Amino acid sequence: MLTAAENDLLTRTGPDTAMGQYFRRFWQPAALSEELPEADGPPIRLTVLGEELVAFRDSDGRVGVVDRRCPHRGADLFFGRNEECGLRCLYHGWKFDVTGRAVDLPNVPAGVRHHETVRLKAYPVREFGEIIWVYMGPEAGALPEVPQLEFGLMAADHRFVTKQLMACNWAQCMEGDLDTSHFSFLHMPAPQVPSNENPDAPADERRLKWIRKDPMPKFSILDHEVGFVVGGARATDEADEAYWRITQYSLPANGTGPSTLPGETYYGFTLVPISDESCWMYCYAWNPDRPLGDAERHKMAHEGHSIIAQTDAHYVPVRNKLNDYMIDRAVQKNRTYSGVKGLAEQDIMIQESQGPIVDRTRETLTATDAAVVRFRRTVMAAAAALADSGEEPSAPWRHQAYTIRPGSWFAAEGTPFEDVLMERFGHNRGRVA
Ligand code: FES
Ligand SMILES: [Fe+2]
Structure with missing residues (x-):
């Protein structure tokens, strides 16, 4: 038998919980490789540990797992265009690569430094055993390896x-x-x-x-x-x-x-x-x-x-x-x-x-x-x-x-x-x- 507090500790895995933080120290399966079968194919929606994400395979075959919300005004990037090594938001064309870097912001005037400051949240990704793994842990420091199951x-x-x-x-x-x-x-x-x-x-x-x-x-x-x-x-x-x-x-x-x-x-x-x-x-x-x-x-x-x-x-x-x-x-x-x-x-x-x-x-x-x-x-x-x-x-x-x-x-x-x-x-x- 557990107390109610212990049961919460065991079962709650959102970003602000102890177990959620613990899970985020480990690589997590985010999708099957077969869900992103081709370069520049349709993105997919994912929810991992309560976080709403989008995954896409870019023109070079690399997989990005990124926040579902566009940092401009929050449009859903699931509907985005997956083209030329990046995912482009349909609303105003902002485009991000698999690392979350803004590679094109077509409605931002020259001289405005959004290119340097705007980032889409993106998590490190590996493919191992036909599974796409994602690391949602601390950004600073070295990354562990995917568990060698x-x-x-x-x-x-x-x-x-x-x-x-x-x-x-x-x-x-x-x-x-x-x-x-x-x-x-x-x-x-x-x-x-x-x-x-x-x-x-x-x-x-x-x-x-x-x-x-x-x-x-x-x-x-x-x-x-x-x-x-x-x-x-x-x-x-x-x-x-x-x-x-x-x-x-x-x-x-x-x-x-x-x-x-x-x-x-x-x-x-x-x-x-x-x-x-x-x-x-x-x-x-x-x-x-x-x-x-x-x-x-x-x-x-x-x-x-x-x-x-x-x-x-x-x-x-x-x-x-x-x-x-x-x-x-x-x-x-x-x-x-x-x-x-x-x-x-x-x-x-x-x-x-x-x-x-x-x-x-x-x-x-x-x-x-x-x-x-x-x-x-x-x-x-x-x-x-x-x-x-x-x-x-x-x-x-x-x-x-x-x-x-x-x-x-x-x-x-x-x-x-x-x-x-x-x-x-x-x-x-x-x-x-
Ligand atoms: S909301 Fe995505 S580009 Fe405007
Ligand atoms: Fe069983």
Whole structure:
């Protein structure tokens, strides 16, 4: 349980808030590269951490992420002309380059020094892993590097990248991912559907059976340079063996899927607040061992798979709050625990159902919420340290420490978590060389 003030600290990310200032110390995904597919193409509107922005790709292919309001009289630059290395306001033709410099002010008389003084607010931009990242932190001083998440280091044919709209606060999405115990309920078949008891059943069905049988995984958590790694151990059919689901949390809002066995595809995401009551979930799938196949890629792009929801052309989930996620009560009665199609949609439904900002003063936590509690403590302490004593976070500067993997593993019963991590990843926190 949190106090109302703590809940505000955790969930509010506007420019004048502690968490908002903390988020601004990290590169944030602002758009997918595919949203700006061509030089001099149409600009797009963005809202990041409550700030209304416009992004455009100039004649040289560089991306600008700038304030949406023209500094002359506030016209919306979304309607602007993207031409000859700059974005030109439609109202009186003022033109700005990707750095926000005024390159043409056609109605300003010669001798008036507006060219030197007028600037459009523009944020530094990088493209990494087919995502356009923006740095909204302090202007003075050096810039950190974009976090080197493993999907971004792969050749493009080894990964798939997209995003989906979440109609609730970022922190409850993060908590949903870290609470791997909910898998034993929300994502399961209906209770009367038998598990596949065949010991030679496909890996997916065996995993499902153990998750179902053990709704109280034992959690272990180990801190690392940019967050922590969580292991949930469940019983298997063998008395001397445990099934571990391991997930990574990295500051401020990166998570992963814990299911992957060696050789399988990995899943991860980065959350970015739009407002305090909505966020984008940038989702990525990657396979270090092989390129993703056409069928796999098609499924992720058009039907949804794992943490990736089926979305429309605007990245809005097809099964969403407005249509009650197309919940099918007959399916809920007879076939699946939720009656909602798609693992991602089940998560979205339940996270949004907690309310736009869940009231954490009214909750009752239990043992399997251990990672949720660690997440809150970690991120709230870091944001408070910056706000209260000006202590700059170190995580943004440890960009290489973001190359970490999640995954599943089987270990002898009683194996310490650190040893499980060594067995699975060859590193005691899941780092990849
Ligand atoms: S409002 Fe943009 S040029 Fe006048
Ligand atoms: Fe889930």
